[in-house]
Amino acid sequence: MPVAKLLFQNTTKPRINTREAIVFYLVSVWAVVRGEDGSKVSKNCTFSEDDQYHGVKVDCSFGNFSTVPRNLPINTTSLYLNHNNIQYLLNNQFSQLLNLKYLNLNLNPIRAIQEDAFSNLNQLQEIQLYGHNLNYSESALPDESLKPLKSLKRLNIRSNLKISANISSSKGFRHLWSLESLVIDAIEFNVGFSELKNLKHLDLSKKDIDGATFGCQLAYVTNSTFSVFKTVPILTLDLENCLLYSIERHAFAPFLKLENLILIPTSSSLMSFPEVIKNVTRF
Numbered sequence: 001m002p003v004a005k006l007l008f009q010n011t012t013k014p015r016i017n018t019r020e021a022i023v024f025y026l027v028s029v030w031a032v033v034r035g036e037d038g039s040k041v042s043k044n045c046t047f048s049e050d051d052q053y054h055g056v057k058v059d060c061s062f063g064n065f066s067t068v069p070r071n072l073p074i075n076t077t078s079l080y081l082n083h084n085n086i087q088y089l090l091n092n093q094f095s096q097l098l099n100l101k102y103l104n105l106n107l108n109p110i111r112a113i114q115e116d117a118f119s120n121l122n123q124l125q126e127i128q129l130y131g132h133n134l135n136y137s138e139s140a141l142p143d144e145s146l147k148p149l150k151s152l153k154r155l156n157i158r159s160n161l162k163i164s165a166n167i168s169s170s171k172g173f174r175h176l177w178s179l180e181s182l183v184i185d186a187i188e189f190n191v192g193f194s195e196l197k198n199l200k201h202l203d204l205s206k207k208d209i210d211g212a213t214f215g216c217q218l219a220y221v222t223n224s225t226f227s228v229f230k231t232v233p234i235l236t237l238d239l240e241n242c243l244l245y246s247i248e249r250h251a252f253a254p255f256l257k258l259e260n261l262i263l264i265p266t267s268s269s270l271m272s273f274p275e276v277i278k279n280v281t282r283f
Contacts, residue, residue: 053077082106089117107131156183206241216242
């Protein structure tokens with residue numbers, strides 16, 4: 001029979017891309033899984049191969065979620081929850097996502113993160129958290145809440161509040177020992193930031209993210225503003241489009257390894273560029 005002849009002649013087994021097969025299997029299984037809110041998740045999220053982290057990329061952005069969706073694929077490596085209505089990150093909401101590397105929470109009105117919200121995320125490498133409503137108090141961001149993030153290398157955290165939040169009141173950042181890049185809207189820093197022994201990039205500059213603008217409210221740079229960073233190996237400091245009403249002469253002296261200083265005052269700054277240069281000693 002022609003079919004038998006064809007099978008006999010084709011003795012070489014087709015090569016299968018194991019990684020693609022596993023991803024396809026996980027996504028396929030997820031398509032038929034139904035939890036408490038499974039049907040809603042499958043409708044409002046998309047699933048694809050994560051080329052960067054070699055797992056499953058789950059995109060639940062613009063999904064009208066008020067909480068983190070449940071029953072996501074266990075091999076999720078990138079999770080997009082941006083542009084939703086999540087106000088609270090509750091304990092253990094991500095605890096099943098042991099392989100998660102990237103988490104995007106941009107433009108959610110997050111008011112509080114519970115102490116065990118990031119439990120088990122010890123492989124997470126990047127968090128995007130632009131446009132939150134945290135005030136950085138102990139109740140909004142408990143000291144221990146960031147402790148599980150042992151592998152976090154990049155953190156972008158900018159407030160949606162009109163008045164700059166008091167980041168100096170939060171002690172949680174001291175746990176981010178692996179952090180290399182920090183984008184933040186601080187105007188002062190507590191001693192906990194001195195524990196960030198791998199931090200190389202500190203960015204306070206104005207940012208435009210998906211149509212939302214996050215300004216730099218840093219106006220007065222004193223000799224003590226960055227004093228906690230004396231033992232931190234920061235190579236780049238970005239203050240582009242900050243208010244910069246005044247800069248004291250030795251304000252950047254704590255940055256012992258600084259190689260790049262981006263210092264472009266905003267149009268409403270009270271300092272001209274020559275004045276900025278004059279008031280900065282060699283770092």
